[in-house]
Amino acid sequence: MDFNFLKQKRILLVDDEQELLDMVSSIFADEGFCNLRMAKTMKEALCISEIFQPELAILDVMLPDGNGFDLMKQLKNTSDYPVLFLTACGEDDDKFLGFGLGADDYIVKPFLPKELIYRVNAILRRSYKGENPIVKLSGSLIDFDCAEVIKNGKHIALTAKEHDILAVLYRNAGRIVTIDALCEAAWGDNPFGYENYLMAHIRRIREKIEINPSQPVSLVTIKGLGYKLLLEDK
């Protein structure tokens, strides 16, 4: 999958330590992100965001003139874009507060550059997925916008549940998604006892996307744990 368009996204980085700003910007630069602005205080951040119009903000919690949670509220007032916290406050309560206020992710320092990039990519992909609706598998294409599969030139419609399940698998493409996470995506919270329904849905999805549904290559089972969607170019 080509995610290069995501590298053009405007990213705002707020932290009170210059050294950390330098390091993070060099990490982003290495990965090819080129639209990056930095701020060291809340005031500066609000100022920059007005002109810069960021599409993703990475915030520290402790700032000299306030805290990141308040900053996020004010940033989100002007326009709704994803926010990721990158902070030394590792307490669960801080995390819950952050997520409760609508943060998209929460990384506790210290972190590996790879982890940061991975999470930023994931958030961007999730938030701006509408721009890349067609997914290529080994035997078919999935068009999430139209909720249909294109196999051998034929258009096959997906049901709502199949679409939900595939969407979760696609967001985590190449990684195992647990049975529980899939049930939750399809049937909501506390989805106990839906394992057999899930198996039935997976079977039907395979009939739509696989060339040979009894020997799946795109949607594989990890016994006892969950399922994994493999994309064509991975």
Place this chain on the structure above:
Amino acid sequence: MKSVPKLIKRFVGILMLSSFLILVINFTALATIAATQAPNGSPWKTAEQAVESIEKSEQGYIMSDKMIEELNFHNVWALYLDNTTGKCVWYSDNLPDTVPLEYTFSDIASVTRGYIDGYPTFTGAGENGLIILGYPKDSYWKHMWPSWDYQFIANLPKTVLVVLTLNILVIFLIYIIANTKLLKSVKPIADGIQTLSTGQPVVLKEKGLLSEISANINQTSEVLQSQNYQLKKKETARANWIAGVSHDIRTPLSMVMGYASQLENNKQLPAEERQKAGVIVKQSQRIKNLINDLNLASKLEYNMQPIHIEQINIISTVRQVVVDFINLDIDGKYPIEWLTDSDLNTFIIKADKDLIKRAVSNLIQNSINHNADGCTIYVTIKECNKRCNIIVSDNGVGATDKQINKLNNSPHYMVCDENTSEQCHGLGLLIVKQIAAAHQGTIEIRHSEYGGFEVKICLPS
């Protein structure tokens, strides 16, 4: 508070026993006194003896000298009536002038029952006549109408029993009323002592019979509270200090890790330098894990970690942890096998989801850390005797019996209160132990059937 009813029981028992004993003693004493009194004191008997001692002679009737002596000794007068005439045929020398010498039937009836001129009189029937003995005034009291309703006498045992029972009841009632007052003042004290043992503050009213004891309990409670407070303050300070240090290390360590990682991936650098940078990254990560562990371990130890117990599906929780590890293990060096029964998809227990996740990932991470050459990790969840067993084992290098014994039995250096110079091991297992304890569970460390190390977490469901 179980002891108070026991106390009451015992008191009542003693009371009943003592009242019963007193009754028995009284009856015995009464019976003894009455028995000794009856033969000696009965003037009726004397009258009978007197009448027998009277003999008819030619000069008239004569009483034996011995009897006269005895009567005189007791200051008793006597007269003898003839059966047919009702006239006195003999009288003693000391007969008072006021006593008549002739008697009608009705006189005799009243004499038998009562007195002559204030002298208590007693009669004895002889062959030809009747003797009347007159005792000194105020020496005897006579029951003038000695007759009762027959039913009354027939029911006497029953009546006595009823009266006795009523008596006992009345005593019991008095006792209860008196004691409830005492117990009322004892109860708050007993409650207070009980509360004291749970470590909660106690404030008793310093009033009534036992106010001194109440005051002492209040003082003890204050002392305990202040000691607890001091201890808690110290522990909080310690946990805060550890939390502060780990917070402050995070930002500098981020930079070490970040730049080292960049250097590691910089293709312009020689391979050797990149390798060195890689070591820095790896060691920084170790420090990072240590900080996280240290913080959590100290919080769990000092009860500062908030524990959010809720109903969770343990299968889905552990499954997520396992999948996260598999997703991260890009090289496939540490395959994880899910050995839980495939029919067991839901197993609800009461637990803190994040802590359970932490415990399981610590165990998996432990297997990875100790097997640098890779190993297979086996994760199983079983229901056993209504308890939930989470078993993480591997086929790696394992541990010796001695090491396993030590891990199972000796305290970790962090929570050990003695000076220790032993080589320290990580905090991973300690945290697992603490998390299990926070859920009233246990852990068991042993050899794995696959040849490596195995830890079983046993949680109540």
